[in-house]
Amino acid sequence: MYFCLNYYYRMTHSEENYLKAIFHLNKGGAKAVSTNALAGQMKTKPSSVTDMIRRLAEKGVVHYKKYQGVSLTEKGSRLALSVIRKHRLWEVFLVEKLSFSWDEVHEVAEQLEHIKSEQLIDRLDKLLGFPKFDPHGDPIPAKDGSLPSGDKQLLSNMPLHSRGICVGVKDSSSAFLKFLDKNRIALGYRIELMEKEEFDSSVRVLVEGEPIHLSHQIASNLYVKKI
Template identity: 55%
Template sequence: MLSLTEENYLKAIYHLSDGGSKAVLTNELAEAMSTKAASVTDMIKKLSAKEVITYEKYYGVNVTIKGKSEALIVIRKHRLWETFLVEKLGFAWDEVHDVAEQLEHINSPRLIEKLDEFLGYPKVDPHGDPIPDNKGKIKLQPQVPVDQLQVGFQGKIAAVKDSDSNLLKYLDKIGAKPGVKIKVLGKEEYDESMEILIEDHRVFISKEVSQNILVVG
């Protein structure tokens, strides 16, 4: 059983490690938690003792299987609550985070199952992030390049192919970065250029560009 504070640290570690794929340094974590490195060291020892992370001095921390599962439960709760706030209570998608940060710590598996059912078992939250299922499994969606999308498609930018620096600069200019909402408005047959909505503004992109933006449903 984790305390509220421990739960928050674990979640931060999970995110900073990209879901457990790399080690997290003490200072990074201190920054993320708005606290001091010394406090982080203390907490790291506690979380190690509870076997949700492994810890090597002066090297960093890694999430264990158990830790991942616990982190995903919190993330599931966070994203279900965000969905509730937007879909049912009429919050704007950018004002839900702080409240969801509190709600995610409510401890009642039954409540979460009921909430999930009430929301119609949503797959993604209002930001487009996937909602882990009740086993803690996160269904990572296949990333599709924009040029293969149908007109009308709505989703979120998952990644961009970062081969060319000029391309990245251009993508940055039009606001095409991971996490941003995207919608396909139109497709020109003869040159395969596209008209898309990035966040809230319309842009025309060439086939070349469209091949380099990866999205998820």
């Protein structure tokens, strides 16, 4: 119990949200996250960010040097992954058990991710059958923080004539999700990449055998799992 994550590093909702934001902004590059970028993500002012970063640094969950941006420590990274794990498991619950559609779950999951109970999340995980991906296709971190193998990639990145299963979206705006609906594309559908148009990077694919033409904008927002 002494080494329990939740005992030593008890964070407020707001602190957890900052850790999550730093994690997501840092995902791409290895360099530190800027105060301004974080303010944008958190929809708050840079001065508020500076205040919060100082508190987080005192708690030892971020590395911080004035004017040099911020990055997660080992502890901070573990905490961020634990919040992301909760968020994505709750999203699965909302879709699978409560029939929410995948574009309605985010707001509620933002609240549920802060519920503190290790037992709760472990049992929820079990109830849901230990899912590896959330309804948007994003990987669900395991208890130890490890992410499931990323054999998933954007449709726009797939090699010609390869086949896969649609497992998620990058842009989860309801406009995009509606577009997919209208064009009869959904999670779990088989996709085969037939042709790539050099000129505009659009693609011709078969979705469950049905031919369809997708712009690059669409193809670069659809995750496909190779088979």
